[in-house]
Amino acid sequence: MKYFFILISAVFFSYTGFCQENQLWKGYFSYTSIKDLATSPNRIYAGSENSIFSKNLATNEIKTTNTIDGLPSESISSIYHSNAFSKTLIGYQNGLIIVINDADDAILKVVDIINKQIPPNIKKVNHFMEYEGVLYISCDFGVVQYNLNTLQFGDTYFIGNNGEETVVSQTAVFDGKIYAATADIGIRSGDITNPNLNDFSQWSTAAAGSWVGVETFGSNLIGATSSGALAKLQGGTFITFTSLPLTIKDLRKAGDYLLATIQDRVYIYNEQLIQTRVIASSEIETMNVVFNCATMIGDRVFIGTEENGVYGTTLVPSAFQNITPNGPLRNNIFAIAATTENLWASYGDYDVDYNPYPLEYFGVSKFSPTGWLNIPYQAIKDAVGKDVASIVRITPNPADENQVYFSSFHSGLLKFQDDVPEILYDGTNTTNGPEDPPGTGTYRIDGTAFDKSGNLWVTNSIVRHALKVLRPGGGWQSYDLQGVYNNVLRLNIGRLTIDKNGTKWMPTRDDGLIGFNDNGNVFKTIKSGADVGNLQINNVRVATVDNRNQLWIGTTVGLRVLSSVDSFLSEGQLTARPVIIEEEIDGVKVAVEFLSQQFITDIAIDGANNKWIATADAGVFHFSANGEDVLHIFNSSNSPLPSNSVNDIEVNKSTGEVFFATTKGLVSYKGTAIAANDDLKNVLVYPNPVRPEFSGTVKITGLTDKATVKIADIEGSLVYEVVSEGGSIEWDTTAFGKYKVASGVYMIFISTQDGALTTVKKVMIIR
Structure with a gap:
């Protein structure tokens, strides 16, 4: 095991520089999950999961910044723009701060909070407040000063009882004092000019109770309680002037207005604290919009939402405009499928044990030369008249790219034609089609595949007839797998692949790799153990045939190779081998097993027969056709890969572009390994x-x-x-x-x- 990590280290240092040539990378991020908003006089800024975007209100130009541009892959929690210093600051859940200089887009990574000797789970950045050139940063442990002129940190205020850490959600300066809202110890205050504020005893309690926000607004100091009350400081006491029906998620001053956001409404008040307008989520045509925050520039109101991006409207009721950059529905993409022109994405999932619960009700996305087409869940439900939960895989018809099948690991097999949901196949409308494991009411379909005759082969978990085929004419046929598994209630089958001989290879959780050829209805298995297949474990996640008819098998603990798929037809027991490479360690060449103990989620083959290996927590490995040379190792530290948890890889063999679907976004690497041509006319x-x-x-x-x-x-x-x-x-x-x-x-x-x-x-x- 130690040799494997030495191998990673060696390749990392070899390729860090190359990976930073970001012109080779593209990002396909979703900007719909808005964490915070910020403003300048003519630009609105939005922080989403791990990227930001801004829109110039004068020119309507939209600018995005993500991992391709140098942002880290960490989760954003707050964003702020300093007009005085022309800088945009991004705060993260782990305490990281990014400073972007407006003039040249230079990115400064500030790690001082990360490096603080406090528990890592209380470093989240909650809010930025600027006062006289100093940012007061509210964190889950207290308040930190950051000088915008010198870009250096100042004092840290631990204002909890006896100087303990406490979660500070927001700060404000009013009448010479700084106020900090906390959930546990009320609102604490101290003299803003006091040089000893890092002494907790210099802070006093301005209000008891649980508070989620505090903001200076004109001649008032406004506080928001966790129960939804808005109060103003009056005679040294906070007096409630209104109560909202839900917890206030965001409180801020914007120009001449105060905005308080709850999950389904934005309340806007003038300087006399008179309610000027209430914006309800029901006013937006899109269903089930959840608000997170809101701000204003002039009379224009901008609302950040949980899953629908940023909406713009005006103080006087008018139409809503979604200003979010074009992108997929979500960043957490479970599966992708590439054709010559299009790339499809799905967002349902199941856990390591193939458990789809809690169910995911998401639509699907398609990227084409004209941009992204997002088909929401409700449109699918309306079209087929049923819920379609946990859509996990996509299979375009190679004979008709406009016909696409989506596997639901709960509801059956969904067919699209020309981007329109057409039919959901389940046990209610098919004979020998998707089966319901007795008493579950589910139809657990994973990856499907077309054979050369146009038949669509389908795996169906937790049933005896676990392999099915949909004929081009519309009829179904099923095959009984009894005898090749140990327990039907544990028969969870992943995505299958079909080789040149028509053999179907089916990864399983507990029964190794099952091969089936309908020419003679022959089943064979490759399992763990020297005499039954030589796998390391029976939990197989993927099997992929390369351009030389070798079968690459990815398990939860590593990699195996079947030397030729032809052996299924000629041999009895099939036996896989490990991939052994030589590494020089302390001057001695040592044979090591490549990717030992790695959870492999996908294996893709490019036009040069090189292998791309996705892992659950170690990024992507790219190695040569013969498996002897490591070409690249991409992870979130040495490349724009937004997460080391990579769910799926697809290669466009016409262009060489390699797509990586991760839990935090979709990116691609522009490789050169494209499919071979028939002649030399286009060299x-x-x-x-x-x-x-x-x-x-x-x-x-x-x-x-x-x-x-x-x-x-x-x-x-x-x-x-x-x-x-x-x-x-x-x-x-x-x-x-x-x-x-x-x-x-x-x-x-x-x-x-x-x-x-x-x-x-x-x-x-x-x-």
């Missing part, structure tokens, strides 16, 4: 010329499979030679890896495997 060399500041590799695309590529200088001396795997190669501009080649023009000679087709290209290197 492309880029960048060309290679300028001195470029530090990457030269890409040559448009190749046939196993094309020979030779690169020589102008005098004919060979500097590089390789045979392509798939439709592309990369050249690091060195002479066979020894040294960087000199400036000059280099000739690229390309020929197909049989030598029938040839072409010559040039590339200029400028050092």
Whole structure:
């Protein structure tokens, strides 16, 4: 095990620099879950889960900032914009603070709170309040000063009883005092000019009870209680002037107005504390909108919501406009599926034991050249007349990309045609179709797959007839798996894959990998144990066939390979082998098992037959076609990957783009491993010329499979030679890896495997 982590460390240091070439990455984030809002005179800022966006009200220009741009993958809890210092500050649940300079978008990471010697679960940043060039940062342990001019921290105030930590939700300065709202010890106050405020005894109790907010508003200091009361400080006492029906989630001054937000309403008050307007969530056409916060610029009101982004309206009742950037429904994406033109995403899930509860009622998303199309859950329910919970997988029909099937791990199999939900297949409308495990009322369908004849093969968990097929004509057939599993009530089957021989490979939780070929109705299994398959464990999560017909098997504790899928037809007991690589440790070469003890969630194959491995908590591993060389390790520390928990990987073999669906967002890496061409008519060399500041590799695309590529200088001396795997190669501009080649023009000679087709290209290197 220790060797594995040494391997990770070695590759990490090799590739950190490369991973930061963010032009190779793209982000496809959702900005719908709004945590906080901020304003400047002409721009509204919104912080979502791990990214932010802003809109210029004069030009309507929308700008996004996410992990691709350098933001960390941590969860945002607060956002603030300082007009005086032209900086945007982002606070995080773990205590991290990011400072973005408006002039050049430079990002400063501030880790002082993270490094404080206090429990890590009480470092959350709740609120920023600026006063005379100093930010007072409310945290789950107290209040911290941050100087916006020097970008240095000042004092920390632990204002709890006897100087203990206490959760501070908001601060305000009023009449020479700073007030801090807390849930446990009321509102505490101290003299803002007192240099000894870091002494808890210098703070006094301004109001007892539980308070969620405090704000200066004109000539008043306003407090909000956890029970929904709004009170103003009068004669040294907070006097309630109104009570709202629910807990106040956000209290703030915006221009000449005070806004108090509860989950279904925004209350707006003028300086006389007279209610000017109430905005109800029911006024918005979208159903079940939940408010989180609200602010104003002039007479324009902006409302941040829990799942629907930011809505804009005006103080005088008018139409609502959603100003959220285009993106998927959610960041926590469970599965994706790529076609030539489109990428689909689904958001339902199940846990490690294939338990779909609590059920997820989310729609699906489609990304196309025209942008994102989000199909909400309610539209699906209305179309098929039933609830469709926990949609976990997507299977486009390879013969018709406009026909897509969605697997629900609770409700059956859902068919879309031309982006419209058409029918939900379950036990009520099929014969031999999706079955209900007795007494559950569920139809647990996971990943499905089309065979070469257009049949759609379906796995159905916790039933005897766990393998089914939907024929092109609409009829269903089912197959009894009794005899290949130990307990039908524990027969949980994942997404299947079909090889060139028509063998269906089905990962299971407790019964290893099941293979089935309907030519003779033959079942075989690969299980843990030297004599029954050589898996490390029977909990298999994925099985993927590569371009050379090897079967790569991912389990909850590592990786195995079946050398050829043909062995299903020719051998009795199938046996998988581990992937062994050599690592030099302390000067000694040691054989280690690659990805030992890693929970593998997906395996994808690119156009060069390289492997992309997704893991539950260690990011993504990319290794060569033969499994011997680690090409990249991507994680949230060394790349824009927003989470180390990667649920799914898809490769667009036409473009080489590799998509990663994580629990915190969807990103892609622009690889060069694209599918092979039939000829050499579209060979492309880029960048060309290679300028001195470029530090990457030269890409040559448009190749046939196993094309020979030779690169020589102008005098004919060979500097590089390789045979392509798939439709592309990369050249690091060195002479066979020894040294960087000199400036000059280099000739690229390309020929197909049989030598029938040839072409010559040039590339200029400028050092």
